[in-house]
Amino acid sequence: MSSALKNLSDFTTDNLPDISDKTFAIVVSEWNTDVTHALYTGAYDTLLKYGAKEENIISAKVPGSFELSLGAQKMAQQANIDAVICLGCVIQGETRHFDFICQAVADGITNVSLKFDKPVIFGVLTPNTQEQAMDRAGGKHGNKGDEAAITAIKMLGI
Numbered sequence: 001m002s003s004a005l006k007n008l009s010d011f012t013t014d015n016l017p018d019i020s021d022k023t024f025a026i027v028v029s030e031w032n033t034d035v036t037h038a039l040y041t042g043a044y045d046t047l048l049k050y051g052a053k054e055e056n057i058i059s060a061k062v063p064g065s066f067e068l069s070l071g072a073q074k075m076a077q078q079a080n081i082d083a084v085i086c087l088g089c090v091i092q093g094e095t096r097h098f099d100f101i102c103q104a105v106a107d108g109i110t111n112v113s114l115k116f117d118k119p120v121i122f123g124v125l126t127p128n129t130q131e132q133a134m135d136r137a138g139g140k141h142g143n144k145g146d147e148a149a150i151t152a153i154k155m156l157g158i
């Protein structure tokens with residue numbers, strides 16, 4: 001279902017786990033930083049809203065979305081980190097580079113999550129245009145960062 005039909009910031013919050021003692025890592029790509037900073041703010045604020053402590057949220061920047069997998073691994077391998085949220089924005093250009101990045105980071109993040117048996121959340125926008133990105137980073141379709149944070153919380157409840 002497209003984000004146009006289901007707002008990214010509209011989600012159920014029934015039976016969320018207590019996350020007051022949980023530690024979260026947020027790994028953010030520096031490409032399209034106007035978008036990824038908005039995603040970061042959404043994720044950070046959502047974690048606090050549902051009970052995380054500021055001192056238990058660790059943040060790290062990586063150059064681009066392709067590097068999110070390694071950044072996620074460096075966080076997930078730390079015993080004290082309970083969940084990792086990866087945030088990025090890959091905007092379609094003129095070539096197939098977009099396809100390779102998107103597939104690599106989706107596969108890489110999945111592999112890290114399975115390897116370390118921890119939630120590693122794919123909070124990466126893959127729009128065709130800057131406008132589509134902004135619509136999903138606090139615009140009319142909500143904030144992908146909110147969705148990524150609530151997904152991490154829900155996964156800790158399993």
Ligand SMILES: Nc1c(NC[C@H](O)[C@H](O)[C@H](O)CO)[nH]c(=O)[nH]c1=O
Nearest residue numbers: 029031063064065066088089090091
């Ligand atoms: N074009 C975008 C990139 N490209 C950079 C790659 O992510 C990577 O850093 C580079 O290929 C070196 O390994 N990254 C994004 O996050 N968003 C883009 O639109």
Ligand SMILES: CC(=O)[C@@H](O)COP(=O)(O)O
Nearest residue numbers: 091093094095096097098
């Ligand atoms: C997704 C990208 O890496 C993209 O910005 C590269 O643009 P292009 O495909 O026009 O080289």
